[in-house]
Amino acid sequence: MSKPFIADGISQEFDQISVSKSIQTFLSSLDQKGEFRLPQRAYLATRYAIRNLQLPPGQTVLEREMAEMLGMSRTPVREALVRLEMEGWVRLIPRRGFIVAPIAADDLRQIYEVVEALDGIAGNLATERATPEELDQLEHLIEEQEKVLKLGDLMTWTDLDEQFHQKIIDLAQNSRLRGIMDSQSDQIYRARLYTIKFRPKPIRSIMDHKAIVAAMRAGESEAVRMLLQSHRHRSRHEILEVIQSMS
Incomplete structure:
Protein backbone atom coordinates (compact mmCIF):
# COMPACT_ATOMS: atom_id res chain seq x y z
CA MET A 1 0.00 0.00 0.00
CA SER A 2 1.37 3.42 -0.94
CA LYS A 3 2.01 6.05 1.69
CA PRO A 4 0.00 9.28 1.66
CA PHE A 5 1.63 12.25 -0.01
CA ILE A 6 2.27 15.43 1.95
CA ALA A 7 3.88 18.15 -0.17
CA ASP A 8 6.54 20.31 1.46
CA GLY A 9 5.24 23.40 -0.34
CA ILE A 10 1.73 23.20 1.14
CA SER A 11 1.00 24.33 4.67
CA GLN A 12 -0.58 21.69 6.86
CA GLU A 13 -2.27 24.25 9.09
CA PHE A 14 -5.47 26.05 8.22
CA ASP A 15 -6.67 29.52 9.07
CA GLN A 16 -10.15 28.98 10.49
CA ILE A 17 -11.23 32.57 9.85
CA SER A 18 -10.07 32.50 6.23
CA VAL A 19 -11.65 29.11 5.57
CA SER A 20 -14.87 30.26 7.21
CA LYS A 21 -15.08 33.30 4.93
CA SER A 22 -14.51 31.14 1.86
CA ILE A 23 -17.14 28.65 3.00
CA GLN A 24 -19.69 31.41 3.62
CA THR A 25 -19.10 32.74 0.10
CA PHE A 26 -19.66 29.24 -1.26
CA LEU A 27 -22.84 28.84 0.80
CA SER A 28 -24.12 32.11 -0.67
CA SER A 29 -23.74 30.57 -4.12
CA LEU A 30 -25.90 27.66 -2.94
CA ASP A 31 -28.56 30.16 -1.86
CA GLN A 32 -28.70 31.41 -5.43
CA LYS A 33 -29.19 27.83 -6.63
CA GLY A 34 -32.03 27.26 -4.16
CA GLU A 35 -30.16 24.65 -2.10
CA PHE A 36 -31.32 25.14 1.50
CA ARG A 37 -31.10 21.62 2.99
CA LEU A 38 -28.59 21.89 5.83
CA PRO A 39 -26.95 18.42 5.52
CA GLN A 40 -26.47 18.93 1.77
CA ARG A 41 -25.07 22.43 2.31
CA ALA A 42 -22.67 21.10 4.96
CA TYR A 43 -21.60 18.27 2.65
CA LEU A 44 -21.00 20.47 -0.39
CA ALA A 45 -19.20 23.23 1.52
CA THR A 46 -16.90 20.84 3.38
CA ARG A 47 -16.05 18.98 0.18
CA TYR A 48 -15.39 22.32 -1.51
CA ALA A 49 -12.92 23.32 1.22
CA ILE A 50 -11.11 19.97 0.98
CA ARG A 51 -11.07 20.01 -2.83
CA ASN A 52 -9.47 23.45 -2.91
CA LEU A 53 -6.89 22.60 -0.21
CA GLN A 54 -8.31 25.08 2.27
CA LEU A 55 -8.54 22.01 4.48
CA PRO A 56 -5.31 20.27 3.40
CA PRO A 57 -4.64 16.52 3.37
CA GLY A 58 -3.91 15.19 6.84
CA GLN A 59 -5.52 18.16 8.60
CA THR A 60 -7.43 17.38 11.80
CA VAL A 61 -10.62 19.41 12.24
CA LEU A 62 -12.85 19.34 15.30
CA GLU A 63 -16.56 18.87 14.71
CA ARG A 64 -17.17 22.06 16.67
CA GLU A 65 -14.78 24.00 14.43
CA MET A 66 -16.48 22.73 11.29
CA ALA A 67 -19.92 23.64 12.62
CA GLU A 68 -18.67 27.15 13.43
CA MET A 69 -17.20 27.62 9.95
CA LEU A 70 -20.44 26.42 8.37
CA GLY A 71 -22.59 28.52 10.69
CA MET A 72 -24.87 25.65 11.66
CA SER A 73 -25.42 23.11 14.43
CA ARG A 74 -23.44 19.87 14.70
CA THR A 75 -26.32 17.59 13.64
CA PRO A 76 -26.26 18.37 9.88
CA VAL A 77 -22.45 18.50 10.04
CA ARG A 78 -22.30 14.96 11.43
CA GLU A 79 -24.62 13.74 8.67
CA ALA A 80 -22.43 15.40 6.04
CA LEU A 81 -19.23 13.94 7.52
CA VAL A 82 -20.60 10.40 7.42
CA ARG A 83 -21.29 10.84 3.72
CA LEU A 84 -17.85 12.35 3.12
CA GLU A 85 -16.20 9.42 4.88
CA MET A 86 -18.09 6.96 2.68
CA GLU A 87 -16.76 8.80 -0.38
CA GLY A 88 -13.17 8.79 0.87
CA TRP A 89 -12.78 12.49 1.64
CA VAL A 90 -12.33 12.23 5.42
CA ARG A 91 -11.69 9.77 8.24
CA LEU A 92 -13.96 10.31 11.23
CA ILE A 93 -12.61 10.54 14.77
CA PRO A 94 -15.42 9.36 17.11
CA ARG A 95 -16.83 12.13 19.31
CA ARG A 96 -14.18 14.59 18.10
CA GLY A 97 -14.15 15.46 14.42
CA PHE A 98 -12.31 14.24 11.36
CA ILE A 99 -9.01 14.01 9.52
CA VAL A 100 -8.88 15.12 5.89
CA ALA A 101 -7.97 12.10 3.79
CA PRO A 102 -4.38 12.09 2.50
CA ILE A 103 -3.58 11.72 -1.18
Missing part, protein backbone atom coordinates in the same frame (compact mmCIF):
# COMPACT_ATOMS: atom_id res chain seq x y z
CA ALA A 104 -2.51 8.10 -1.72
CA ALA A 105 -1.08 6.84 -5.01
CA ASP A 106 -3.05 3.58 -5.07
CA ASP A 107 -6.38 5.34 -4.65
CA LEU A 108 -5.53 8.03 -7.19
CA ARG A 109 -4.46 5.43 -9.74
CA GLN A 110 -7.84 3.71 -9.49
CA ILE A 111 -9.68 7.02 -9.86
CA TYR A 112 -7.69 7.88 -12.97
CA GLU A 113 -8.47 4.49 -14.53
CA VAL A 114 -12.18 5.32 -14.26
CA VAL A 115 -11.86 8.93 -15.41
CA GLU A 116 -9.69 8.11 -18.42
CA ALA A 117 -12.31 5.72 -19.75
CA LEU A 118 -15.22 8.09 -19.12
CA ASP A 119 -13.35 11.07 -20.57
CA GLY A 120 -13.20 9.20 -23.85
CA ILE A 121 -16.96 8.63 -23.80
CA ALA A 122 -17.57 12.28 -22.95
CA GLY A 123 -15.35 13.37 -25.83
CA ASN A 124 -17.23 11.15 -28.27
CA LEU A 125 -20.60 12.52 -27.22
CA ALA A 126 -19.40 16.13 -27.06
CA THR A 127 -18.02 15.92 -30.60
CA GLU A 128 -21.43 14.83 -31.86
CA ARG A 129 -23.42 17.40 -29.88
CA ALA A 130 -21.34 20.57 -29.49
CA THR A 131 -22.13 23.66 -31.55
CA PRO A 132 -19.41 25.78 -33.20
CA GLU A 133 -20.09 28.48 -30.61
CA GLU A 134 -19.50 26.02 -27.78
CA LEU A 135 -16.22 24.95 -29.35
CA ASP A 136 -15.30 28.64 -29.46
CA GLN A 137 -15.75 28.67 -25.68
CA LEU A 138 -13.25 25.82 -25.34
CA GLU A 139 -10.75 27.73 -27.46
CA HIS A 140 -11.25 30.81 -25.29
CA LEU A 141 -10.34 28.75 -22.22
CA ILE A 142 -7.16 27.61 -23.97
CA GLU A 143 -6.26 31.23 -24.74
CA GLU A 144 -6.76 32.14 -21.08
CA GLN A 145 -4.56 29.22 -20.05
CA GLU A 146 -1.78 30.47 -22.29
CA LYS A 147 -2.02 33.96 -20.76
CA VAL A 148 -1.80 32.84 -17.13
CA LEU A 149 0.94 30.33 -17.90
CA LYS A 150 3.09 33.16 -19.28
CA LEU A 151 2.53 34.93 -15.96
CA GLY A 152 3.55 31.81 -14.05
CA ASP A 153 0.17 31.60 -12.32
CA LEU A 154 -0.10 27.83 -11.99
CA MET A 155 -3.04 27.88 -9.59
CA THR A 156 -5.23 29.84 -12.01
CA TRP A 157 -3.97 27.64 -14.84
CA THR A 158 -5.15 24.56 -12.92
CA ASP A 159 -8.59 26.10 -12.44
CA LEU A 160 -8.87 26.93 -16.16
CA ASP A 161 -7.71 23.42 -17.02
CA GLU A 162 -10.49 22.02 -14.86
CA GLN A 163 -13.00 24.31 -16.59
CA PHE A 164 -11.85 22.98 -19.97
CA HIS A 165 -12.45 19.36 -19.00
CA GLN A 166 -15.72 20.14 -17.24
CA LYS A 167 -16.95 21.98 -20.34
CA ILE A 168 -16.39 18.88 -22.46
CA ILE A 169 -18.41 16.84 -19.96
CA ASP A 170 -21.16 19.48 -20.13
CA LEU A 171 -21.16 19.26 -23.92
CA ALA A 172 -21.69 15.49 -23.71
CA GLN A 173 -25.21 16.29 -22.40
CA ASN A 174 -25.43 13.12 -20.32
CA SER A 175 -26.52 13.59 -16.71
CA ARG A 176 -25.54 10.03 -15.70
CA LEU A 177 -22.04 10.55 -17.01
CA ARG A 178 -21.88 13.93 -15.28
CA GLY A 179 -22.86 12.38 -11.93
CA ILE A 180 -20.16 9.72 -12.09
CA MET A 181 -17.48 12.16 -13.23
CA ASP A 182 -18.33 14.71 -10.55
CA SER A 183 -17.69 12.16 -7.82
CA GLN A 184 -14.21 11.42 -9.17
CA SER A 185 -12.98 14.60 -10.85
CA ASP A 186 -12.88 16.59 -7.60
CA GLN A 187 -10.43 14.07 -6.14
CA ILE A 188 -8.25 14.44 -9.23
CA TYR A 189 -8.49 18.23 -9.06
CA ARG A 190 -7.25 18.16 -5.47
CA ALA A 191 -4.25 16.01 -6.44
CA ARG A 192 -3.47 18.18 -9.47
CA LEU A 193 -3.65 21.37 -7.42
CA TYR A 194 -1.54 19.80 -4.68
CA THR A 195 1.26 18.70 -7.02
CA ILE A 196 1.22 21.45 -9.67
CA LYS A 197 4.38 23.17 -8.39
CA PHE A 198 6.31 19.91 -8.48
CA ARG A 199 5.41 18.88 -12.04
CA PRO A 200 6.75 20.03 -15.44
CA LYS A 201 5.39 23.31 -16.78
CA PRO A 202 2.11 22.33 -18.50
CA ILE A 203 2.97 23.48 -22.01
CA ARG A 204 2.21 20.01 -23.38
CA SER A 205 -1.27 20.12 -21.87
CA ILE A 206 -2.13 23.26 -23.85
CA MET A 207 -0.93 21.57 -27.03
CA ASP A 208 -3.16 18.59 -26.19
CA HIS A 209 -6.15 20.86 -25.63
CA LYS A 210 -5.67 22.53 -29.02
CA ALA A 211 -5.48 19.14 -30.73
CA ILE A 212 -8.64 17.98 -28.94
CA VAL A 213 -10.67 21.01 -30.05
CA ALA A 214 -9.34 20.74 -33.61
CA ALA A 215 -10.47 17.11 -33.76
CA MET A 216 -13.87 18.08 -32.36
CA ARG A 217 -14.30 20.74 -35.05
CA ALA A 218 -13.43 18.13 -37.67
CA GLY A 219 -16.04 15.77 -36.24
CA GLU A 220 -13.44 13.07 -35.57
CA SER A 221 -14.99 11.58 -32.44
CA GLU A 222 -12.66 8.58 -32.27
CA ALA A 223 -9.61 10.83 -32.49
CA VAL A 224 -11.07 12.99 -29.71
CA ARG A 225 -11.52 9.91 -27.53
CA MET A 226 -7.93 8.81 -28.05
CA LEU A 227 -6.53 12.31 -27.48
CA LEU A 228 -8.45 12.81 -24.25
CA GLN A 229 -7.47 9.43 -22.86
CA SER A 230 -3.83 9.93 -23.80
CA HIS A 231 -3.91 13.39 -22.22
CA ARG A 232 -5.33 12.05 -18.95
CA HIS A 233 -2.90 9.12 -18.95
CA ARG A 234 0.09 11.44 -19.23
CA SER A 235 -1.28 13.65 -16.45
CA ARG A 236 -1.78 10.57 -14.28
CA HIS A 237 1.82 9.49 -14.85
CA GLU A 238 3.20 12.94 -13.92
CA ILE A 239 1.13 13.23 -10.73
CA LEU A 240 1.81 9.69 -9.54
CA GLU A 241 5.52 10.14 -10.21
CA VAL A 242 5.56 13.17 -7.90
CA ILE A 243 3.54 11.43 -5.21
CA GLN A 244 5.66 8.28 -5.27
CA SER A 245 8.94 10.20 -5.27
CA MET A 246 7.96 12.18 -2.17
CA SER A 247 6.18 9.46 -0.18
Whole structure:
Protein backbone atom coordinates (compact mmCIF):
# COMPACT_ATOMS: atom_id res chain seq x y z
CA MET A 1 0.00 0.00 0.00
CA SER A 2 1.37 3.42 -0.94
CA LYS A 3 2.01 6.05 1.69
CA PRO A 4 0.00 9.28 1.66
CA PHE A 5 1.63 12.25 -0.01
CA ILE A 6 2.27 15.43 1.95
CA ALA A 7 3.88 18.15 -0.17
CA ASP A 8 6.54 20.31 1.46
CA GLY A 9 5.24 23.40 -0.34
CA ILE A 10 1.73 23.20 1.14
CA SER A 11 1.00 24.33 4.67
CA GLN A 12 -0.58 21.69 6.86
CA GLU A 13 -2.27 24.25 9.09
CA PHE A 14 -5.47 26.05 8.22
CA ASP A 15 -6.67 29.52 9.07
CA GLN A 16 -10.15 28.98 10.49
CA ILE A 17 -11.23 32.57 9.85
CA SER A 18 -10.07 32.50 6.23
CA VAL A 19 -11.65 29.11 5.57
CA SER A 20 -14.87 30.26 7.21
CA LYS A 21 -15.08 33.30 4.93
CA SER A 22 -14.51 31.14 1.86
CA ILE A 23 -17.14 28.65 3.00
CA GLN A 24 -19.69 31.41 3.62
CA THR A 25 -19.10 32.74 0.10
CA PHE A 26 -19.66 29.24 -1.26
CA LEU A 27 -22.84 28.84 0.80
CA SER A 28 -24.12 32.11 -0.67
CA SER A 29 -23.74 30.57 -4.12
CA LEU A 30 -25.90 27.66 -2.94
CA ASP A 31 -28.56 30.16 -1.86
CA GLN A 32 -28.70 31.41 -5.43
CA LYS A 33 -29.19 27.83 -6.63
CA GLY A 34 -32.03 27.26 -4.16
CA GLU A 35 -30.16 24.65 -2.10
CA PHE A 36 -31.32 25.14 1.50
CA ARG A 37 -31.10 21.62 2.99
CA LEU A 38 -28.59 21.89 5.83
CA PRO A 39 -26.95 18.42 5.52
CA GLN A 40 -26.47 18.93 1.77
CA ARG A 41 -25.07 22.43 2.31
CA ALA A 42 -22.67 21.10 4.96
CA TYR A 43 -21.60 18.27 2.65
CA LEU A 44 -21.00 20.47 -0.39
CA ALA A 45 -19.20 23.23 1.52
CA THR A 46 -16.90 20.84 3.38
CA ARG A 47 -16.05 18.98 0.18
CA TYR A 48 -15.39 22.32 -1.51
CA ALA A 49 -12.92 23.32 1.22
CA ILE A 50 -11.11 19.97 0.98
CA ARG A 51 -11.07 20.01 -2.83
CA ASN A 52 -9.47 23.45 -2.91
CA LEU A 53 -6.89 22.60 -0.21
CA GLN A 54 -8.31 25.08 2.27
CA LEU A 55 -8.54 22.01 4.48
CA PRO A 56 -5.31 20.27 3.40
CA PRO A 57 -4.64 16.52 3.37
CA GLY A 58 -3.91 15.19 6.84
CA GLN A 59 -5.52 18.16 8.60
CA THR A 60 -7.43 17.38 11.80
CA VAL A 61 -10.62 19.41 12.24
CA LEU A 62 -12.85 19.34 15.30
CA GLU A 63 -16.56 18.87 14.71
CA ARG A 64 -17.17 22.06 16.67
CA GLU A 65 -14.78 24.00 14.43
CA MET A 66 -16.48 22.73 11.29
CA ALA A 67 -19.92 23.64 12.62
CA GLU A 68 -18.67 27.15 13.43
CA MET A 69 -17.20 27.62 9.95
CA LEU A 70 -20.44 26.42 8.37
CA GLY A 71 -22.59 28.52 10.69
CA MET A 72 -24.87 25.65 11.66
CA SER A 73 -25.42 23.11 14.43
CA ARG A 74 -23.44 19.87 14.70
CA THR A 75 -26.32 17.59 13.64
CA PRO A 76 -26.26 18.37 9.88
CA VAL A 77 -22.45 18.50 10.04
CA ARG A 78 -22.30 14.96 11.43
CA GLU A 79 -24.62 13.74 8.67
CA ALA A 80 -22.43 15.40 6.04
CA LEU A 81 -19.23 13.94 7.52
CA VAL A 82 -20.60 10.40 7.42
CA ARG A 83 -21.29 10.84 3.72
CA LEU A 84 -17.85 12.35 3.12
CA GLU A 85 -16.20 9.42 4.88
CA MET A 86 -18.09 6.96 2.68
CA GLU A 87 -16.76 8.80 -0.38
CA GLY A 88 -13.17 8.79 0.87
CA TRP A 89 -12.78 12.49 1.64
CA VAL A 90 -12.33 12.23 5.42
CA ARG A 91 -11.69 9.77 8.24
CA LEU A 92 -13.96 10.31 11.23
CA ILE A 93 -12.61 10.54 14.77
CA PRO A 94 -15.42 9.36 17.11
CA ARG A 95 -16.83 12.13 19.31
CA ARG A 96 -14.18 14.59 18.10
CA GLY A 97 -14.15 15.46 14.42
CA PHE A 98 -12.31 14.24 11.36
CA ILE A 99 -9.01 14.01 9.52
CA VAL A 100 -8.88 15.12 5.89
CA ALA A 101 -7.97 12.10 3.79
CA PRO A 102 -4.38 12.09 2.50
CA ILE A 103 -3.58 11.72 -1.18
CA ALA A 104 -2.51 8.10 -1.72
CA ALA A 105 -1.08 6.84 -5.01
CA ASP A 106 -3.05 3.58 -5.07
CA ASP A 107 -6.38 5.34 -4.65
CA LEU A 108 -5.53 8.03 -7.19
CA ARG A 109 -4.46 5.43 -9.74
CA GLN A 110 -7.84 3.71 -9.49
CA ILE A 111 -9.68 7.02 -9.86
CA TYR A 112 -7.69 7.88 -12.97
CA GLU A 113 -8.47 4.49 -14.53
CA VAL A 114 -12.18 5.32 -14.26
CA VAL A 115 -11.86 8.93 -15.41
CA GLU A 116 -9.69 8.11 -18.42
CA ALA A 117 -12.31 5.72 -19.75
CA LEU A 118 -15.22 8.09 -19.12
CA ASP A 119 -13.35 11.07 -20.57
CA GLY A 120 -13.20 9.20 -23.85
CA ILE A 121 -16.96 8.63 -23.80
CA ALA A 122 -17.57 12.28 -22.95
CA GLY A 123 -15.35 13.37 -25.83
CA ASN A 124 -17.23 11.15 -28.27
CA LEU A 125 -20.60 12.52 -27.22
CA ALA A 126 -19.40 16.13 -27.06
CA THR A 127 -18.02 15.92 -30.60
CA GLU A 128 -21.43 14.83 -31.86
CA ARG A 129 -23.42 17.40 -29.88
CA ALA A 130 -21.34 20.57 -29.49
CA THR A 131 -22.13 23.66 -31.55
CA PRO A 132 -19.41 25.78 -33.20
CA GLU A 133 -20.09 28.48 -30.61
CA GLU A 134 -19.50 26.02 -27.78
CA LEU A 135 -16.22 24.95 -29.35
CA ASP A 136 -15.30 28.64 -29.46
CA GLN A 137 -15.75 28.67 -25.68
CA LEU A 138 -13.25 25.82 -25.34
CA GLU A 139 -10.75 27.73 -27.46
CA HIS A 140 -11.25 30.81 -25.29
CA LEU A 141 -10.34 28.75 -22.22
CA ILE A 142 -7.16 27.61 -23.97
CA GLU A 143 -6.26 31.23 -24.74
CA GLU A 144 -6.76 32.14 -21.08
CA GLN A 145 -4.56 29.22 -20.05
CA GLU A 146 -1.78 30.47 -22.29
CA LYS A 147 -2.02 33.96 -20.76
CA VAL A 148 -1.80 32.84 -17.13
CA LEU A 149 0.94 30.33 -17.90
CA LYS A 150 3.09 33.16 -19.28
CA LEU A 151 2.53 34.93 -15.96
CA GLY A 152 3.55 31.81 -14.05
CA ASP A 153 0.17 31.60 -12.32
CA LEU A 154 -0.10 27.83 -11.99
CA MET A 155 -3.04 27.88 -9.59
CA THR A 156 -5.23 29.84 -12.01
CA TRP A 157 -3.97 27.64 -14.84
CA THR A 158 -5.15 24.56 -12.92
CA ASP A 159 -8.59 26.10 -12.44
CA LEU A 160 -8.87 26.93 -16.16
CA ASP A 161 -7.71 23.42 -17.02
CA GLU A 162 -10.49 22.02 -14.86
CA GLN A 163 -13.00 24.31 -16.59
CA PHE A 164 -11.85 22.98 -19.97
CA HIS A 165 -12.45 19.36 -19.00
CA GLN A 166 -15.72 20.14 -17.24
CA LYS A 167 -16.95 21.98 -20.34
CA ILE A 168 -16.39 18.88 -22.46
CA ILE A 169 -18.41 16.84 -19.96
CA ASP A 170 -21.16 19.48 -20.13
CA LEU A 171 -21.16 19.26 -23.92
CA ALA A 172 -21.69 15.49 -23.71
CA GLN A 173 -25.21 16.29 -22.40
CA ASN A 174 -25.43 13.12 -20.32
CA SER A 175 -26.52 13.59 -16.71
CA ARG A 176 -25.54 10.03 -15.70
CA LEU A 177 -22.04 10.55 -17.01
CA ARG A 178 -21.88 13.93 -15.28
CA GLY A 179 -22.86 12.38 -11.93
CA ILE A 180 -20.16 9.72 -12.09
CA MET A 181 -17.48 12.16 -13.23
CA ASP A 182 -18.33 14.71 -10.55
CA SER A 183 -17.69 12.16 -7.82
CA GLN A 184 -14.21 11.42 -9.17
CA SER A 185 -12.98 14.60 -10.85
CA ASP A 186 -12.88 16.59 -7.60
CA GLN A 187 -10.43 14.07 -6.14
CA ILE A 188 -8.25 14.44 -9.23
CA TYR A 189 -8.49 18.23 -9.06
CA ARG A 190 -7.25 18.16 -5.47
CA ALA A 191 -4.25 16.01 -6.44
CA ARG A 192 -3.47 18.18 -9.47
CA LEU A 193 -3.65 21.37 -7.42
CA TYR A 194 -1.54 19.80 -4.68
CA THR A 195 1.26 18.70 -7.02
CA ILE A 196 1.22 21.45 -9.67
CA LYS A 197 4.38 23.17 -8.39
CA PHE A 198 6.31 19.91 -8.48
CA ARG A 199 5.41 18.88 -12.04
CA PRO A 200 6.75 20.03 -15.44
CA LYS A 201 5.39 23.31 -16.78
CA PRO A 202 2.11 22.33 -18.50
CA ILE A 203 2.97 23.48 -22.01
CA ARG A 204 2.21 20.01 -23.38
CA SER A 205 -1.27 20.12 -21.87
CA ILE A 206 -2.13 23.26 -23.85
CA MET A 207 -0.93 21.57 -27.03
CA ASP A 208 -3.16 18.59 -26.19
CA HIS A 209 -6.15 20.86 -25.63
CA LYS A 210 -5.67 22.53 -29.02
CA ALA A 211 -5.48 19.14 -30.73
CA ILE A 212 -8.64 17.98 -28.94
CA VAL A 213 -10.67 21.01 -30.05
CA ALA A 214 -9.34 20.74 -33.61
CA ALA A 215 -10.47 17.11 -33.76
CA MET A 216 -13.87 18.08 -32.36
CA ARG A 217 -14.30 20.74 -35.05
CA ALA A 218 -13.43 18.13 -37.67
CA GLY A 219 -16.04 15.77 -36.24
CA GLU A 220 -13.44 13.07 -35.57
CA SER A 221 -14.99 11.58 -32.44
CA GLU A 222 -12.66 8.58 -32.27
CA ALA A 223 -9.61 10.83 -32.49
CA VAL A 224 -11.07 12.99 -29.71
CA ARG A 225 -11.52 9.91 -27.53
CA MET A 226 -7.93 8.81 -28.05
CA LEU A 227 -6.53 12.31 -27.48
CA LEU A 228 -8.45 12.81 -24.25
CA GLN A 229 -7.47 9.43 -22.86
CA SER A 230 -3.83 9.93 -23.80
CA HIS A 231 -3.91 13.39 -22.22
CA ARG A 232 -5.33 12.05 -18.95
CA HIS A 233 -2.90 9.12 -18.95
CA ARG A 234 0.09 11.44 -19.23
CA SER A 235 -1.28 13.65 -16.45
CA ARG A 236 -1.78 10.57 -14.28
CA HIS A 237 1.82 9.49 -14.85
CA GLU A 238 3.20 12.94 -13.92
CA ILE A 239 1.13 13.23 -10.73
CA LEU A 240 1.81 9.69 -9.54
CA GLU A 241 5.52 10.14 -10.21
CA VAL A 242 5.56 13.17 -7.90
CA ILE A 243 3.54 11.43 -5.21
CA GLN A 244 5.66 8.28 -5.27
CA SER A 245 8.94 10.20 -5.27
CA MET A 246 7.96 12.18 -2.17
CA SER A 247 6.18 9.46 -0.18
